Amino acid sequence: MKTRPAVNLEPAEQEAHDFFVRLGLVVRPVQRTHRKTPEFEIDGDGDGYLVEVKARRDDDAVGRPWEDDTFHTSASENFSKGVLDNLKKAVRQLKEQDPEHRRLWIVWLTDETFISQGVGVSQIRGTLLGIKDVVEQKRGSATARTCYYAQMGAFEALPQIDMAIISKSDGFEPWLNEFGRPGVVEASLLGRLFRERGSLNVASEHATEGRSYIVSGGNQGRTEVHVQAYLTQRYGLTRPLVLSFQRRTAVGFVPH
Numbered sequence: 001m002k003t004r005p006a007v008n009l010e011p012a013e014q015e016a017h018d019f020f021v022r023l024g025l026v027v028r029p030v031q032r033t034h035r036k037t038p039e040f041e042i043d044g045d046g047d048g049y050l051v052e053v054k055a056r057r058d059d060d061a062v063g064r065p066w067e068d069d070t071f072h073t074s075a076s077e078n079f080s081k082g083v084l085d086n087l088k089k090a091v092r093q094l095k096e097q098d099p100e101h102r103r104l105w106i107v108w109l110t111d112e113t114f115i116s117q118g119v120g121v122s123q124i125r126g127t128l129l130g131i132k133d134v135v136e137q138k139r140g141s142a143t144a145r146t147c148y149y150a151q152m153g154a155f156e157a158l159p160q161i162d163m164a165i166i167s168k169s170d171g172f173e174p175w176l177n178e179f180g181r182p183g184v185v186e187a188s189l190l191g192r193l194f195r196e197r198g199s200l201n202v203a204s205e206h207a208t209e210g211r212s213y214i215v216s217g218g219n220q221g222r223t224e225v226h227v228q229a230y231l232t233q234r235y236g237l238t239r240p241l242v243l244s245f246q247r248r249t250a251v252g253f254v255p256h
Helices: 011-022 079-099 120-129 182-187 189-196 204-210 226-233
Strands: 026-029 039-044 047-054 070-076 105-112 132-139 141-148 165-167 173-177 212-213 241-242 246-252
Touching: 011 026, 011 039, 011 047, 011 105, 011 165, 047 120, 047 204, 070 241, 079 105, 079 120, 079 226, 105 120, 120 165, 120 173, 173 189, 173 204, 182 189, 204 212, 212 226, 226 241
Parallel strands: 047 105, 105 165, 141 212
Antiparallel strands: 026 039, 039 047, 070 246, 132 141, 132 241, 165 173
16 A cells, blocks of 8 residues: 555645655545545554644634734634634544544644734644633742643544644644543554654643643533632642733735
8 A cells, every 4th residue: 555646735734744654654635525524544553544634824804904004913822713613623524534433533733824923823722722821929920831621622622633733833743632542642653653752742741740730621611710729729829810811913014
């Protein structure tokens, strides 16, 4: 079985295709039909993988300039409805091709924003992992850390996704879905490769290493009060603030 030549691929699709080819795996674009299906079937490791590629692009709301040919946008740093909708769509596409979920389901996510550049990757990460920022004020200073699962994230809502790989300008950021089949992912060639390189991201491990906080799952109605109480009890924080930071962007265009 050989890798099928890839034709007419978008840049993000080509990047994902080439990544798996370099691992020595057999990559075949899924034949386009009237059905919505993922981009690639990949063989050469166990039952193989299915990969769907999604791009984070600028929202339609900033698709037209305001005054003086300047685009303005204000967006959450840790959530994007567009990313969440893309992930839900990806699950439907993956299920269409593999209804019994025999293969690993991988979503490849890339940031193609221009106007809101700089926030796209954090929105992808935050949407996947239900991230909010926690600020603790103590002795006249404030410390801010990431808090995973502070709200319902896509991984928790869509446990069918086994892994997400975020493509960034400086490399790849793979995330294991702890609500899915983590043992299956860890045993795969891809999981072992990322683990050996120290690049496999697992939210609970980040919290264990003291780099962030984590809220246990199972409470779909997580409120700010619930998260504050949980962090106070588990980490001994004093009156933590649970925040969703916004970032404003303005981009001007000069006519030639």
